[in-house]
Amino acid sequence: MKSLEKVFVSNERLIQLVEDLLNISRIESGRLDLKFKPSDLSQLAQSVVEELSGNAKKKGLVLEYKPPLKPLPLIKMDEEKIRQVVMNLVDNAIKYTKQGKIIVSLEQLKNNLKFSVADSGMGIKSDDMVNLFKKFSRGTGTFLVHTEGTGLGLYVARMMIEAHKGNIWAESDGVGKGSKFCFELPIKAWSINHL
Numbered sequence: 001m002k003s004l005e006k007v008f009v010s011n012e013r014l015i016q017l018v019e020d021l022l023n024i025s026r027i028e029s030g031r032l033d034l035k036f037k038p039s040d041l042s043q044l045a046q047s048v049v050e051e052l053s054g055n056a057k058k059k060g061l062v063l064e065y066k067p068p069l070k071p072l073p074l075i076k077m078d079e080e081k082i083r084q085v086v087m088n089l090v091d092n093a094i095k096y097t098k099q100g101k102i103i104v105s106l107e108q109l110k111n112n113l114k115f116s117v118a119d120s121g122m123g124i125k126s127d128d129m130v131n132l133f134k135k136f137s138r139g140t141g142t143f144l145v146h147t148e149g150t151g152l153g154l155y156v157a158r159m160m161i162e163a164h165k166g167n168i169w170a171e172s173d174g175v176g177k178g179s180k181f182c183f184e185l186p187i188k189a190w191s192i193n194h195l
Contacts, residue, residue: 019084032159032163034078034081034163034164035078035079035080036076036077036078037076037077037078037079038074038075038076039074039075039076039077039079039082040072040074041072041075041077041082041106041113041115041185042067042068042071042072042106044079044082044083044086045065045086045104045106045115046065046067048083048086048087048090048104049063049064049065049090049104051087052087052090052091052094055091055094056094056102059094059097059098060099061094061097061099061100061101061102062100062101062102063090063094063101063102063104064101064102064103064104065104065105066103066104066105066106067106068105068106068107068108069107070108072106072108072113073108073113073187075113075185075186075187077164077185078160078164081160081163081164082160082164082185084156084157084160085156085157085160085161085168085183086115088153088154088156088157089115089117089157089181089183090102090104090117092153092154092181093117093118093119093121093179093181096119096121096122096179097119097120097121097122097178098121098122099120100119100120100121100178101119101120102117102118102119102120103116103117103118103119104116104117105117105118108187109184111186111187111188112166112184112185112186112187113184113185113187114182114183114184115182115183115184115185116180116181116182117180117181117182118178118179118180119178119179119180120178121178121179122175122176122179123172123173123174123175123176123177123178123179124170124172124174124175124179125174125175126174129170129172132154132170133154133155133157133158133168133170134155135152135155157183161183161185164185164186165185165186166183166184166185166186167183167184168181168182168183168184169181169182169183170182
């Protein structure tokens with residue numbers, strides 16, 4: 001059974017790498033096809049948390065979704081692409097957290113919806129912060145915790161969020177103090193040429 005599980009994990013990793021490379025190629029050549037439709041970001045975030053809760057449990061981590069205090073408006077987005085971003089950020093939090101908890105939350109800030117995933121993991125050196133969302137970039141020491149990373153996930157996430165006219169960033173008080181990854185997407189209706 002263990003061997004079969006390893007084959008499955010390796011296969012999933014390879015599929016993700018190919019998908020990331022294809023997305024980068026499409027983005028950089030201006031051929032990224034986004035299918036915008038009114039979508040519920042809260043429902044999307046909750047389903048990703050449910051899907052990844054097994055991975056968190058295996059590591060003895062608490063993975064919690066804090067729903068917004070009041071219902072959020074639907075926003076026009078490519079659900080599949082934003083799901084990929086949310087999945088990547090939550091999955092990273094699980095990979096780089098040895099103990100404690102991971103909190104996923106959503107809130108409305110005036111004209112934007114803000115998604116956050118906060119963890120009690122290894123934290124980020126201030127020197128690494130500027131390169132986090134660059135292609136093939138990985139934080140110092142991350143390879144010791146998770147050897148299989150390619151340094152493409154956050155770059156792809158940034159490209160996807162920017163393609164939605166949003167922004168993405170990370171916050172951390174330093175090594176060993178956890179980190180928080182956030183993105184904001186505009187609520188305002190898109191012009192007809194974006195649909």
